Amino acid sequence: MSTSAFMQLPATAAGAVPVLPEIADPQKIAPKDARAISKLFFDRLRTLEEGTAEYQYARNTLIEMNLSLVHFVAARYRNRGSGEMEDVVQVGTIGLIKAIDRFELSREVEFTSFAIPYISGEIKRFFRDTTWAVHVPRRLQELRVVLARAKEDFATALGREATVAELADHLKISEEQVIEGLIAANGYTADSLDVPVDGAEGGTGGAPRAHADLTGGCDPGMELVENLHSxxxxxxxxxxxxxxxxxxxxxxxxxxxxxxxxxxxxxxxxxxxxxxxxxxxxxxxxxxx
CATH class of the missing domain: 1.10.10.10 (Winged helix-like DNA-binding domain superfamily/Winged helix DNA-binding domain)
Structure with missing residues (x-):
């Protein structure tokens, strides 16, 4: 349904509850047309009782009409090299749904401006949770990429590994920051806990011990401390x-x-x-x- 066709729908009387148009395939609506139609659906959605068939129709139509926003944001992450685009779109759709459930017309902002941070946030969280073996602050994740490029450039030009001092001078940062970035890079991948530990003998039979045998359990209070700190x-x-x-x-x-x-x-x-x-x-x- 185009905007022109939408505008030709019978107008409701002043103060009357707006009637939602039947849209056979919401995903075929152009993004610019979806903006205009979405306003009617949001206006009606706030008056409907959650769980009713009409509420579900309005909410589902809003989701399908605005999926183009998810694809728009997801396109920025095509070259991240981790995770399939199908997964990225799925987590981005979760952000879209959260935005729809929290959006209010009274905010006097375009829904697109409101929704994109939610979509982008869910996708960033997906990469944070699936790409890195352990949680690393965002600035160190970005520093890892810069250091990797610099180390590759030095290796190509000099035929050897760059020193910490050379990397610091090249990137105009302190040696402490370089060391911090190099240590953080260890969190990008992880070995299996079943890998034997060199020199660690087992019990009966002398079988080598694995990392799992020497690793302590998680402290349930650590996550709480981290959340409170943030x-x-x-x-x-x-x-x-x-x-x-x-x-x-x-x-x-x-x-x-x-x-x-x-x-x-x-x-x-x-x-x-x-x-x-x-x-x-x-x-x-x-x-x-």
């Missing part, structure tokens, strides 16, 4: 009321009704505020990663 600077950016709401909800484990009573707000208002605050914190952490 969250702390974002919490500092909240205003006094937002910070109080988070502390009451998750620190004192108060219900939304109790928070509303304490602040003189309705439970629905508290719910909206919490959703806005948590979305902001999630996006902050995602951008940091």
């Amino acid at each position: 969250l702390a600077p974002l919490m500092a950016t909240l205003d006094e009321r937002d910070l109080a709401i988070v502390q009451m909800r998750f620190g004192q484990e108060m219900t939304q009704a109790q928070i509303g009573e304490h602040l003189g707000l309705s439970q629905m208002h508290v719910s909206r505020l919490l959703n806005r605050i948590l979305t902001r914190l999630r996006e902050g952490i995602l951008t940091e990663d």
Whole structure:
């Protein structure tokens, strides 16, 4: 359906609930036409009860109409060399769905501008979680690529490995940064835990011991510490009321009704505020990663 055909649909009376057009193949709608039609679907979606057939139709149509955004963002990652494009599109679609569920017309921004950070964020997280054997900060991931290129250039020109000092001088960074980048590069790949450890003898029979025999278990508290460390600077950016709401909800484990009573707000208002605050914190952490 083109925009011109869409605009010829019977107009509803002022104040009447808009009627959604039947779209046989939403993915065939051109992106510029999808923008106009999406506004009608978003306007109707907010009035529908979740779980109803009409709600599912509106939501699914929005997803299919805007899949071109996922393909647009995914195209930037064709040369990453890790992961199939089909997987990238799938995780990008998850970002699109999150954007649709959180978008409000009252934001007065184009849906495309709102959705692309969500899509890109999911794809970046996919590469972060599947490409690197261990979690490495983004700046060190980027430094690894720069160092690899510089080492290759030196090897070609000099016929030998570059020293740390030479790499630092070439890249105009400190030797400490070069060493940090080289150490971080070890997190890109990992050996199997079943590989025997040189010189580590086993028990009965003298069979060699593997890395798995010498490796400790994961500390469940480490992930919590890492999450809190990432969250702390974002919490500092909240205003006094937002910070109080988070502390009451998750620190004192108060219900939304109790928070509303304490602040003189309705439970629905508290719910909206919490959703806005948590979305902001999630996006902050995602951008940091």
